[in-house]
Every structure is written in C-alpha cells, then in structure tokens.
Amino acid sequence: NAGVTQTPKFQVLKTGQSMTLQCAQDMNHEYMSWYRQDPGMGLRLIHYSVGAGITDQGEVPNGYNVSRSTTEDFPLRLLSAAPSQTSVYFCASSSPGELFFGEGSRLTVL
Amino acid sequence: GDSVTQMEGPVTLSEEAFLTINCTYTATGYPSLFWYVQYPGEGLQLLLKATKADDKGSNKGFEATYRKETTSFHLEKGSVQVSDSAVYFCALSFKAAGNKLTFGGGTRVLVKP
Numbered sequence: 165n166a167g168v169t170q171t172p173k174f175q176v177l178k179t180g181q182s183m184t185l186q187c188a189q190d191m192n193h194e195y196m197s198w199y200r201q202d203p204g205m206g207l208r209l210i211h212y213s214v215g216a217g218i219t220d221q222g223e224v225p226n227g228y229n230v231s232r233s234t235t236e237d238f239p240l241r242l243l244s245a246a247p248s249q250t251s252v253y254f255c256a257s258s259s260p261g262e263l264f265f266g267e268g269s270r271l272t273v274l
Numbered sequence: 275g276d277s278v279t280q281m282e283g284p285v286t287l288s289e290e291a292f293l294t295i296n297c298t299y300t301a302t303g304y305p306s307l308f309w310y311v312q313y314p315g316e317g318l319q320l321l322l323k324a325t326k327a328d329d330k331g332s333n334k335g336f337e338a339t340y341r342k343e344t345t346s347f348h349l350e351k352g353s354v355q356v357s358d359s360a361v362y363f364c365a366l367s368f369k370a371a372g373n374k375l376t377f378g379g380g381t382r383v384l385v386k387p
Binding site: 168195197199204205206207208209212222254256258260261262263265266267268 | 278282306315316317318319320323325363365373374375377378379380
C-alpha cells in the first residue's frame with residue numbers, strides 16, 4: 165500500500181549544488197506532478213507529466229528539470245540550487261478527480 | 275488567471291466548536307472544487323470535492339457546498355475534535371486542464387481540548 169513515495173524527506177544543500185528529488189508511484193497513474201509549498205502561498209505547480217515521455221511546465225518551472233522515462237518514476241532535478249528554492253516539495257500522482265500526494269521533501273538551500 | 279482565496283489562519287477553536295473556513299474562487303467557467311487536508315508531517319489528502327453547482331461534498335463530518343452565485347466553497351464542521359488540527363487547502367481544477375490544481379494559501383486549524 166505504498167502509494168506515492170518521495171525521497172529524501174530532508175535535504176540541506178549549499179548554493180550552486182545539484183540534487184534530484186525522487187518520486188515513485190505504484191498505482192499505475194499516467195498523470196504525475198511536482199508542487200512546492202511555501203508559507204501562505206499554498207502549493208504551486210512546478211512541472212507535470214501526462215505519461216511516460218511527456219512533460220510540461222507548470223506555474224513555477226524555472227530552476228527545475230524533470231523527466232519521465234517510466235510510468236512509475238518522476239524525478240525532479242535542481243541543477244544549481246538557490247536559496248529561493250528552499251521549500252517543501254510534494255510529488256503527486258492522480259486518477260481522474262483526485263490527486264494522491266507523497267509525504268513531502270523538505271529542502272533547505274544555504 | 276484562476277485563483278483561490280482562503281481565510282488566513284491560524285484558526286484556534288475549542289473541542290466541539292463549530293468550524294467554518296471560507297473559500298472563494300476566481301475562474302472563467304465552472305471548475306471542480308476540492309478541499310484537501312494536511313496533517314502534521316504528512317502530505318495532502320483529499321477531504322471532499324464537488325464537481326458542479328449546488329453539489330455538496332461531505333466526508334468525516336465536514337461539508338462544503340458549491341455556490342456558483344457567490345463563487346464559494348466554504349468548509350464547515352459542526353463539532354471539531356483535537357484530531358481535526360491540520361492545514362486545510364481549498365483548490366480548483368478544470369477537466370480540460372487535466373489534473374492540474376490551483377490551490378489557496380491554506381488555513382491552519384488548531385483545536386484545543
């Protein structure tokens with residue numbers, strides 16, 4: 165009963181470092197997405213994918229890359245981390261009408 | 275563009291009190307509306323939804339009615355428990371936009387015994 169699994173749960177980076185947040189789902193959902201959560205701003209869509217090999221930008225895509233080589237996995241890459249990317253990141257996959265969220269990854273960029 | 279506005283928190287209540295969280299939206303057309311709940315240290319979970327005007331979503335004692343005339347989807351619960359302490363998010367989506375959600379800023383609710 166895994167659902168959506170995100171790793172790592174916590175990460176501290178220095179400005180300019182790169183890293184990848186992993187996301188995997190076992191529900192065979194075509195649609196997956198990444199959000200960031202900042203205080204008072206709700207969740208904002210970073211990137212999304214409607215199926216393997218297809219990705220598109222959301223509301224706040226700058227500084228992030230994604231790929232979708234399999235239905236199960238949707239990693240989010242930060243190529244050169246900036247303090248403005250300090251946030252909590254949520255991956256979600258969805259069936260029609262409902263998103264299922266992972267537990268989140270808290271990233272701090274110093 | 276589309277937007278969702280929620281009342282700012284935190285909202286602090288005593289157990290068994292009545293809870294209302296206001297949510298209004300701005301959108302072209304008639305979106306589906308959702309309430310998500312985030313318990314401490316967890317991801318968001320769907321609490322309830324409504325897909326057309328006058329629909330009422332309900333779950334776990336919570337209710338919200340889709341009001342087209344006031345573009346609102348206020349969340350209510352008649353008697354809250356300590357376990358209802360969480361952050362509540364109102365959100366909208368359009369079927370034509372796939373599963374992309376537009377979220378409000380979230381309202382933190384703290385229920386004291």
